[in-house]
Amino acid sequence: MSMDSRDKRGIRRLVRSFGYAIEGFKYVVTKEANMKIHVFASFVVILASLWFRISLTEWLVVLLLIAGMFSLELMNTAVEKTVDLITTKRHPLAKHAKDAAAAAVLVYACFAVVIGILIFWKYIFFS
Numbered sequence: 550m551s552m553d554s555r556d557k558r559g560i561r562r563l564v565r566s567f568g569y570a571i572e573g574f575k576y577v578v579t580k581e582a583n584m585k586i587h588v589f590a591s592f593v594v595i596l597a598s599l600w601f602r603i604s605l606t607e608w609l610v611v612l613l614l615i616a617g618m619f620s621l622e623l624m625n626t627a628v629e630k631t632v633d634l635i636t637t638k639r640h641p642l643a644k645h646a647k648d649a650a651a652a653a654v655l656v657y658a659c660f661a662v663v664i665g666i667l668i669f670w671k672y673i674f675f676s
């Protein structure tokens with residue numbers, strides 16, 4: 550077995566993939582304005598969750614929403630970069646791909662806001 554094929558398996562490959570994922574995350578956080586907004590909003594929501602001492606179930610929902618939002622924004626950037634790599638010309642398919650990816654983020658963000666209001670409502674107005 551060559552060195553190369555051994556490197557493609559096992560722990561080293563896993564560590565390398567993890568490194569690439571962290572590079573991807575850093576790239577999107579530093580370059581994408583929308584991701585900066587998500588990071589800021591998540592920070593505020595986590596502070597509010599600590600402040601209001603929300604229940605364990607509510608924490609699970611809040612963390613799932615934050616993870617989902619981050620993941621969708623990362624995928625949105627992946628779609629945008631891939632489309633830009635394929636063509637720099639205007640093309641209806643490029644538009645549909647980018648718009649659909651952006652819509653995925655928007656749909657999730659709208660539901661996250663509604664769920665956030667449902668969770669924090671009672672803490673803000675009745676505590």
Ligand SMILES: Nc1ncnc2c1ncn2[C@@H]1O[C@H](COP(=O)(O)OP(=O)(O)OP(=O)(O)O)[C@@H](O)[C@H]1O
Binds near residue numbers: 582583637641643644
């Ligand atoms: N190659 C293209 N052909 C047709 N329409 C495009 C193309 N590239 C972008 N568009 C349209 O312009 C919009 C903005 O594109 P852009 O690449 O600036 O993405 P963005 O959503 O503004 O991303 P960013 O978060 O990087 O600002 C897209 O959502 C799409 O509707």
